[in-house]
Amino acid sequence: MMINLREKILAYGVSTLKNEELLAVIIGNGTKQNSVLDLSQKILCNSDGLNLSLEQLMSFNGIGVAQACKVLASIELGMRKIQSETLPEEVVSVDDVGRHLINKIGNAPQEKLIAVYLNNSYHVICEKIIFIGTVDQATVHPRDILREAVGMSATQVVIAHNHPNGSLMFSKNDQEFTIRLKKCCHLIGINLIDHLIITKKNYSSLKSLNLI
Incomplete structure (x- = not known):
């Protein structure tokens, strides 16, 4: 055999x-x-x-x-x-990001908050793990995301975090954090494209649910 x-x-x-x-x-x-x-x-x-x-x-x-x-x-x-795999440095869509992150963090046992930074032409500049743990306003701050964006001259950003329990629902904390981040992005001229929840087999979008 x-x-x-x-x-x-x-x-x-x-x-x-x-x-x-x-x-x-x-x-x-x-x-x-x-x-x-x-x-x-x-x-x-x-x-x-x-x-x-x-x-x-x-x-x-x-x-x-x-x-x-x-x-x-x-x-x-x-x-x-x-x-260790990253998105290609080419034009990507939210769906590209979602499918990529299903493979990357969908099976992670802890929540991971990832930011994908893009330029005006929707080319990926970089993706970074910003935080590991529960995403809420007490543990992660918009400045942690925006500091990186400013440093690499990114004009757009998609954020995402995984739910190890498999739920595609956005919590109240998820929504409040996203709204706060969007306001901070607006102040410095950065476009928050979307916030995604990632599970083992799928993803959901805060923007598609009209929550931001």
Whole structure:
């Protein structure tokens, strides 16, 4: 089985492997009762998007400490690659930003507030994580966002934060903070394009809901 999977990677590329095949390559060996592919399928069927702890992985017959560590390390490496990706320095839309951030922070266990800075032509200048934690007026201030904007001569900004609980609803704190930020942006000639809430599979827009 492992030889066949390696030959498939060599012949067609690793992107052609199914999820269970990728996991099988990482695990390496199965058991007398289950092939490595069967074991991989069992793990995938009993996990929530591979959100597994060391103990949970080791509860599967055939997964020891070494295999569990390999799986967790591979998942973490993939997550870090996604989080290191940035938007291209070209014209982008709010939908581009939303879809990009679903991949980047949709699965984050903590709330992260990100600002995407643009110029007059809607070209991305930079994106930055401004704050990690609950977004409200007591913990994050508009100056934290605007200081960066002024420093890079950005004229427009989109902000977004994720909801680990999966809710696409804007809280009262979210709305109050956004209104305060919009007023501050207006005072120094910066356009607040939108505020997005990001979840694992979707995003919502404060502007599209006519809340700003």
